[in-house]
Amino acid sequence: MSVPPDSGPTATPPGSGSPQGPTLATADSGPPSQADLATIEAIAALLVVAGVTVTALGAQLVKLLATKVSAAAIRLTLKAMTSVKITPPPRSPTSATDYNTEAEPLYRAAFILNSARRVERATKAGRSQAEIIAAERRHYLLHLQAAAKRQAAAAATDRAARRYGRKIGWYAVLDRITSPECRAAHGTNFDLDKRPSIGYPGSVHPHCRCKPGKPWPNGKSTDVATRRYTRRAI
Numbered sequence: 001m002s003v004p005p006d007s008g009p010t011a012t013p014p015g016s017g018s019p020q021g022p023t024l025a026t027a028d029s030g031p032p033s034q035a036d037l038a039t040i041e042a043i044a045a046l047l048v049v050a051g052v053t054v055t056a057l058g059a060q061l062v063k064l065l066a067t068k069v070s071a072a073a074i075r076l077t078l079k080a081m082t083s084v085k086i087t088p089p090p091r092s093p094t095s096a097t098d099y100n101t102e103a104e105p106l107y108r109a110a111f112i113l114n115s116a117r118r119v120e121r122a123t124k125a126g127r128s129q130a131e132i133i134a135a136e137r138r139h140y141l142l143h144l145q146a147a148a149k150r151q152a153a154a155a156a157t158d159r160a161a162r163r164y165g166r167k168i169g170w171y172a173v174l175d176r177i178t179s180p181e182c183r184a185a186h187g188t189n190f191d192l193d194k195r196p197s198i199g200y201p202g203s204v205h206p207h208c209r210c211k212p213g214k215p216w217p218n219g220k221s222t223d224v225a226t227r228r229y230t231r232r233a234i
């Protein structure tokens with residue numbers, strides 16, 4: 001059995017909509033543009049008001065995305081998303097879990113933008129509504145799986161913090177398939193009071209093998225060492 005590659009872009013099929021690393025890409029590859037980042041942040045703000053559900057979003061979202069995708073595409077996206085039930089994660093103050101919960105609307109917002117664009121392309125290509133919704137349900141379930149991975153990574157960070165204190169070390173598995181961002185993060189430290197820009201160890205991309213642990217003596221800051229990758233993960 002072969003080991004899946006531990007690399008960013010190649011670990012995620014183009015357009016899969018998986019929210020790790022390249023997930024916030026608003027086209028099928030590459031980081032989101034400044035204009036899309038602004039849109040993603042605006043959708044995220046709506047999601048916070050709506051309690052990170054999509055049911056209350058319809059009209060506002062259509063208005064917000066009017067220049068980017070069609071209203072019909074957004075409605076289909078929301079239909080697919082609302083057909084999947086979500087249980088919001090519990091919150092505990094000042095923990096990695098808490099910071100992760102706060103970041104989640106941005107990932108969901110990026111998913112909505114990506115999803116609406118896929119729906120629009122599929123509609124133009126003549127696919128049926130049923131086919132489109134089935135496809136978007138699969139994308140959304142992948143998004144939820146990645147969200148669960150982020151939550152698990154945050155919980156692992158909280159466990160490391162209980163053991164080692166609020167400064168935490170980043171440990172990557174270094175071999176030929178280590179992704180550049182995980183390689184850059186290895187040997188660095190981050191503080192529990194600020195979520196690393198690339199996410200917590202273990203959630204940088206779908207096959208991330210990184211772990212949190214004892215802080216490195218004289219370790220650099222994780223955010224400084226991974227600065228060039230941060231737009232991919234917000």
Ligand SMILES: [Zn+2]
Binds near residue numbers: 172182202205210
């Ligand atoms: Zn990793």
